Amino acid sequence: MNDFFRESMFAGVTLSLVAYLIGTLLKKKFKLGIFNPLLISIVVSIVVLVVGKVDYYTYNEGAKYLSWLLTPATVCLAIPLYEQWGLLLKNFKAVMLGLVAGTITSLTTVLALALICGLSHEEYVTLLPKSITTAIGMGVSEELGGYVTITVAVIIITGVLGNIFGELICKIFKIDEPISRGLAFGASSHAIGTAKALEIGEVEGAMSSLAIAVSGILTVALSSLYANFM
Known part of the structure; x- marks a missing residue:
């Protein structure tokens, strides 16, 4: 074969x-x-x-x-965001603060677990872009000296777990606000989580699409800083 x-x-x-x-x-x-x-x-x-x-x-x-097709598909996620543009402007400050908090939480969690598990620098930076889309995460991992193929696997696993358990977690913690749920999906589980957010509702999908882009940019900016911590 x-x-x-x-x-x-x-x-x-x-x-x-x-x-x-x-x-x-x-x-x-x-x-x-x-x-x-x-x-x-x-x-x-x-x-x-x-x-x-x-x-x-x-x-x-x-x-x-x-x-x-990965990058064009990611860019196409801007369409539902455009359809909810008015809602975004109305809640702009809360949305931006939420995404900053989500990105910092993701990076800090990786740092803490890397220290606890005694990972090497290369292994640590490999995991840093776990919550952003593959198209961006591969570049971040390569630039920081990580193992790109492992980064891809980790990003996919993170997305799949978010897709499977994201809605359940929102129910457990009683997160009912559509904007909050959408931002959570996009910031934690990128495009795969966004697919689930789109199934839940239009607002969730639009906010999740926004979260992919903003979280990706923030992760690129902050990863270089976090890479120096180990």
């Missing part, structure tokens, strides 16, 4: 899309957070690659075309 993936230009893309489709169908059928399409697609892809003895680089040669 490794030879098939090497010779076929779009084998990687096909596997990724079919795996995601399986996840989507399971989510629609069972309506459970654990059947997150991205999570299912990751599991299915890994199983196929392991069973078929296909190495990652061979698979990625055919799947890399999907990565080209």
Whole structure:
């Protein structure tokens, strides 16, 4: 099967899309957070690659075309924000303070856990961009000297966990305000969390989209400072 993936230009893309489709169908059928399409697609892809003895680089040669769509897809999240522009201006100060608090909390949590677990500097900076979108996080990790491939995995895991448990956490802590919920999803679990926010409501989706952009910028600015703490 490794030879098939090497010779076929779009084998990687096909596997990724079919795996995601399986996840989507399971989510629609069972309506459970654990059947997150991205999570299912990751599991299915890994199983196929392991069973078929296909190495990652061979698979990625055919799947890399999907990565080209990552940045445009992130930019398109500005559309729901534009539709709720008036609401943003009305609550501008609260929104900005919330996003600053969320970004600082994320970075400080990584620092604290890195110190507790005795991580090296490279491992520490690898985890710093865990809550921002992959397109930005990869650049941050590379610039700070982290392991970019691990950063990608951590970002995806963070997003999937936010997508699965975000709504439950909001219910536990009785966070009912749409703006607050949207900002929480976007600031903590980037685009994957935003997909869940869009399912919940238009305001949540718009605020989550805003959180992706602002949290990304703040993380880029503050990561260099936090990188010096270890």
